[in-house]
Amino acid sequence: MTTIKIAHMYPREMNIYGDTGNLVVLMKRLEWRGLAAEAVAVGMGDKLPADADIVLGGGGQDAAQGDIGEDFITRSADLRSMADDGVVMLAICGAYQLLGREFRTQTGRVIQGAGVLDIETQGSATRLIGNHAVDSEWGQLVGYENHSGLTRLGPGVRALATTASGRGNNGEDDTEGAV
Incomplete structure (x- = not known):
């Protein structure tokens, strides 16, 4: 049986509203359908698994997005390539914003995104x-x-x-x- 690999992006840094619950629900839904799933936590500096079937990211305060911003940018080419290959990405809140071109905070700070989404x-x-x-x-x-x-x-x-x-x-x- 093929195992569906889920790359869970920044689960410690980007989990402000319990977004890890999305991972729990996703894995349970796969299980109900008889599909095996493996979650791989990807924190700052960790390798992004190139064979991920799903990329999942949650929400974070502006400060947390700034903290991971540079690390996220280092993954831009890989994330764009994965998107081009049809990898499913479920990005909530801050992770959604960082998949874009940029996020401007209320105070005017610009946090560059990965440019996966326009x-x-x-x-x-x-x-x-x-x-x-x-x-x-x-x-x-x-x-x-x-x-x-x-x-x-x-x-x-x-x-x-x-x-x-x-x-x-x-x-x-x-x-x-x-x-």
């Missing part, structure tokens, strides 16, 4: 919080949002979904996520 995020004083339901080509996705980053999609990316409730990427254009 997105930019601007920190805001307003938090977008609440239950969230979105419509995607895979059906309705539900979850919870809690972020102050306002993400704008560039022409080189399409939205993962449109938001029916909640505020999505930026609270203005009815988009959520990016593909």
